[in-house]
Amino acid sequence: MKKRLVSAFLCTVLISAMAAGCGNKNTSEQASNNGEENSGGEVTISYACWDSNQAKLLETVADEFEKENPNIKIDIQVNGWDDYWTGLEAAATGGSLPDTFWMHSNNIYYYGSNDQLLDLTDYIEKSDSVDLADYPEGLGQIYNIDGKQYAVPKDYDTIALWYNKTLFDEAKLSYPDETWTWDTLKDAAKKLTKDDGSQYGFCAGLHNQEGYYNFVYQNGGKIITDDKKSGYDDEKTVQGIEEYFSFVKDGLSPEIYDDQARAEAMQNGLCAMGLFGSWNLSGFAETEFMTKNFDCAVLPSANDGTRSTIFNGLGNAISATTEHPDEAWKWVEYLSSKEGQERQAELGTAISAYNGTADKFAEAYPMFNTKCYIDMVDYAQIRPYSNQTSVWEDKAYEILKGAYAGKEDTKAACEKTAKMMNEALGAE
Amino acid sequence: MRRDYRRIFGKEWNTVKKVSKKTRNEWYWGWFMVAPTILGLIVLNIIPIFQTLYLSFFKSGAFGKGNIFVGLDNYKRMLSDGQVWHAVKNTIEYTCMVVPVTIVIALLMAVALNGKLKGKGIYRTIYFVPMVAAPAAVTMVWKWLYNSQYGLINHVLNKLGMDSVNWIDDPRVALISISIIGIWSTIGYSMVLLLAGLQEIPRDYYEASDIDGASKVKQFFSITVPLVSPTLFFVLVTSIITAMQVFDVIYMMIDVTSPSYDSTVSLVYLFYNNSFKYSDKGYGSAIVMLLLMIIMVITVIQTKLQKKWVNYM
Known part of the structure; x- marks a missing residue:
């Protein structure tokens, strides 16, 4: 009798523990995706996002980038909005964030102020192709915490x-x-x-x-x-x-x-x-x-x-723990450059943030009155955060x-x- | 089966003082063989339990750093949080709906499949399939069946001249919809366990009672149920524990924005939301400790009550 009681008790404890244990799963999976290096001195940079429609188009951008930079491979990872943030937090806690990923105004402070993101201020200063003055001011400001820039604007939406x-x-x-x-x-x-x-x-x-x-x-x-x-x-x-x-x-x-x-x-x-x-x-x-x-x-x-209209912009961020910060920056730099931004607009990924490239986005969807989205920016209100x-x-x-x-x-x-x-x- | 184990245990217990070298050697081998499992349990289950308990006394900082000790604050907050008590009620209601129905149906089906039935192998497989399918995928399919506008179930109801039911968003119905999925997906597993239990029952009892002129129903209640009761007990305990931890179905089907969220949220779902959605892992841990306490109390009561109805042959 006593033995059975003990075993039933143990049973209870064990099974209940599964609930507690499940948080760790994501971390280990993400870790194995991370920092993979191919044999030929190639570096794989992971790029996480939450929109599968955009991911398909970004695949094209990544292919073009890989052609120009044969030693870098881009691995795009898509997760739905909710799972994206749950997974990202678990990955951050376990120290295995993707190398580069999308940032949102909702979460920038949480990640930026807790040292999870690479400070890009110096990179931007040294870069020939990225200058924050080329983006709408409010957008760049979202990703700036105490003078440190943690992400470069990717797009905006209305x-x-x-x-x-x-x-x-x-x-x-x-x-x-x-x-x-x-x-x-x-x-x-x-x-x-x-x-x-x-x-x-x-x-x-x-x-x-x-x-x-x-x-x-x-x-x-x-x-x-x-x-x-x-x-x-x-x-x-x-x-x-x-x-x-x-x-x-x-x-x-x-x-x-x-x-x-x-x-x-x-x-x-x-x-x-x-x-x-x-x-x-x-x-x-x-x-x-x-x-x-x-x-x-x-x-x-x-x-x-x-x-x-509610106005928001995403940013491209780099993990503070990435093993290849320079390669990761190269990718983000390309995405943020005039050329990269124009390419994304042409493909119709999203309304590119780079000043003057938005009209190309309207041309990508001629079947709709796409321009109305861009026209509304004049009186748009940044999404409260x-x-x-x-x-x-x-x-x-x-x-x-x-x-x-x-x-x-x-x-x-x-x-x-x-x-x-x-x-x-x-x-x- | 049980009886044999008890004998073995009893014997070894009595002879503990004078163990021969050979027996001792056997023990070492025994420990060696189970070591991987025990190690796995310790690393994956037992240590996390204590970590969870530890975490429940803290206000968790960002990314697992900078936790602040707050003593019993999380527990105090929990006691005054209406949502936690909703969750306790929902979890218990869910268990009360799923477990009895599952066990009754599983037992009846096990008895049917234990008899002489053509193609019972196929039936066994069919009933077991839901257990093998991934719960998330299963729930997606059910979600479509339940869809209030285009779902198959409402379509059939309309064809029969009945009104559509809002299976997912109606707070009064949602928990029942979830229970149906729960029952559907666990019947097979319970059935297979019970079937194994039924096969332990010697046929002589049935033959003897046949000669005495007992009816099938009488046989079921006087022979089958008492003799399968050890397995039934095991199925009952594990089913209740699994039901108390219901999460994936609710998580996949009911979003926090749904009006039926309050009437369906289970303790594990609430734990998940607090820990991972609202990044409050300390509070989430406290909720899980509450669940652990509830399950423990229920299980202890069950083990106490078992001598009233469980027959070990």
């Missing part, structure tokens, strides 16, 4: 309004343009919604960057204030969120919580309009249904004419979703979010 031309033609409505306001949007959404639930006018999924953030800033509200406090309890912020959520409450939009489901709702013809970032273009251009039926336009303004953005950003979803579904008062939920966010900001 959000535009996508609409299904066929459904607009059926309803005999004119297409969205720069004269549209919140009211026009709502009217059109009402006319495009069918009572039997087979078609909705608008796709207002629960999403910040491709969703309510745009409405908040159009309304003059703020997600985070200049002195790093939450803006969720600002009346104008609440109004913006209320306006966005109202599409669901009025039955003009389905309730969508899943990121992928938003694009599906458009591609299935369920929704006639929706907000999507410029990084979706390569994916959209591949679907025949989208190229045939869809186009994009600048975001509608608030009723008082205020315009805004703090030192540890991801902590409060996802928790905000957890709190707001009740209000989104109409089960809770939006104002009360926003105040709760503000409280949570201020606590998180205070702990940073």
Whole structure:
């Protein structure tokens, strides 16, 4: 009896430990991918990113780079957004980050201030082809911590309004343009919604960057204030969120919580309009249904004419622990040079950050009004971020979703979010 | 089978004082043979348990550096965190839904497959396949079946004239949807174990009861169930432990943005989110320690209760 008890106890302990042990797996896998050296004195530089559409195009850029630099091989590794950051953190903890990888405004401070990234200031100074003055100022600044530059801007993105031309033609409505306001949007959404639930006018999924953030800033509200406090309890912020959520409450939009489901709702013809970032273009251009039926336009303004769109830019960063910093820099330098940036724009990877190369991106997608993304930069608002953005950003979803579904008062939920966010900001 | 082990143990226990050289030599060999496994367990499981316990008293710094000792703060925070108690409730509810159903179905199927049935090899394989398939892949398939707009299940329901069910995003339904996947994927494993247990039962009992005129149902409850109870006990204990640690299905199916998150989040999922999403490994460790405590209590109770119903032949 006693023996069985002991063995059952041990059994419990062992199996429970599996939960604790699983964190280590990523690290060892990443480690084995890292620092591989081929026999002929070749150096492999790993390059991690989270967008599989872009990765395909970057493969071409990497091939061209390898041709010019025969001793360097580029190994592109793709992981979905969530897994990317989980894996990257595990890799960083284990000291085995990929040599080069994408950085985001959400996470730059966390990685930069904890010595995980190579300080690129000197490299940039010595370089002939990279000068931060060639990029929009706000973008380079995102990746600068206390005067040290930890990443070079790769691209930028804005959000535009996508609409299904066929459904607009059926309803005999004119297409969205720069004269549209919140009211026009709502009217059109009402006319495009069918009572039997087979078609909705608008796709207002629960999403910040491709969703309510745009409405908040159009309304003059703020997600985070200049002195790093939450803006969720600002009346104008609440109004913006209320306006966005109202599409669901009025039955003009389905309730969508899943990121992928938003694009599906458009591609299935369920929704006639929706907000999507410029990084979706390569994916959209591949679907025949989208190229045939869809186009994009600048975001509608608030009723008082205020315009805004959420603007963000990624950066290319190098790991502080890389074994080949010079080769890694060569790759990042190429990606950031005028030539590399133009090439990426031509291929349609993303809107290149290098001043003057963005128009090439518009040419890569002639089937859509791609230029509207670039036009919006003039009044674009940088995606709100703090030192540890991801902590409060996802928790905000957890709190707001009740209000989104109409089960809770939006104002009360926003105040709760503000409280949570201020606590998180205070702990940073 | 069990009985034999006990005898061996008992014998050796009694003769511990006068061990012959030969027996001792056998012991050494025994230890040598199990050493790789034990070493693996120590490195991969036992040490991490103590590390997790240790970490649960800290506020973890970035990238595993600069941890600050906070004593019992993580535990205090846990006690006042509504989400943790949601998770405890969800985990227990999930276990209560999955384990009994799995065991009943698995036992009935094992009995059916233990009899004379044509092509039982094929059936055994079919039932065991879900166990072999990767849970993440399985969940992706189920997610499509459950899809509220284009899913096969709702399509069939509509054809039968019933309303669509929002399998994933409806907080009242989501945990049931997850349990169905849990049941579907563990039945095969429990069944194979029970089948092995059934084959230990001597046929004489059935023959004798046949002569006495016992019905099949009577045979099942009076012979099969009591005699398979040691295996049943093992299956029960391990199923409960596995069910309490449910993670991958929920992780793949329910995102934090989903309205059914609060009514489905399990303790391991909450641990994962806190440790890896919100980079708060200390708090995550405290949550896992809570899970360990709960599983331990349940397992101890089960081992205490087993003498009431488990028959070792």
